[in-house]
Amino acid sequence: MTQSIILALTGVFFITAFTNVLATLKTILISKKIMNPVYLLVFVDAMIFATIIAKMNSSKGIHFTVAYALGKTMGVFIGGKIEDRLALGILEVDLFLNDKNKMIQIAEKLRESGYTVNNFLARGNNGDKRYKVEVVIKRKEYKILEETMNACGIDNPTLKIKNLSKVNGKITTTRMKTV
Secondary structure, three states: OOHHHHHHHHHHHHHHHHHHHHHHHHHHHOOOOOHHHHHHHHHHHHHHHHHOOOOOHHOOOOOHHHHHHHHHHHHHHHHHHHHHEEEEEOOEEEEEEOOHHHHHHHHHHHHHHHEEEEEEEOOOHHOOEEEEEEEEEEEEHHHHHHHHHOOOOOOOEEEEEEEEEEOOOOOOOOOOOOO
């Protein structure tokens, strides 16, 4: 293999990885109904795709196909990492506890942080008394909730986590104060 072919294969790999990162971001934004940046992402992705396909059609051998496939795979991996960092969205987290004092402690700690918190008496398996703490948070702040639970001595709790598309009213989805 010549140096120019190796350079071309490397270029196909990195460009394809980049376009797949764009495609992953596009999917995330569409699922969150954030449409304005999607149009630009689709345009850039289409331009690059057409250029890459033209390059692959004019080449001989499977090398470019393998570089393209590996680039797509790397792009999905990188896109997933970026999505984890962005953590767009809103979660409703229901925390179920057996200990009333721990329920009160965590609910108050979350309220002090500025979150909107509801707590309820619930009935669990076999009708046993349980306590439910319901909090709506931004997805990127989920780690704060985990840290708060750890600080209150709650390990391995029963959680129900739901994705929300939006909230209305007086619900606070982000921390107002630092604790």
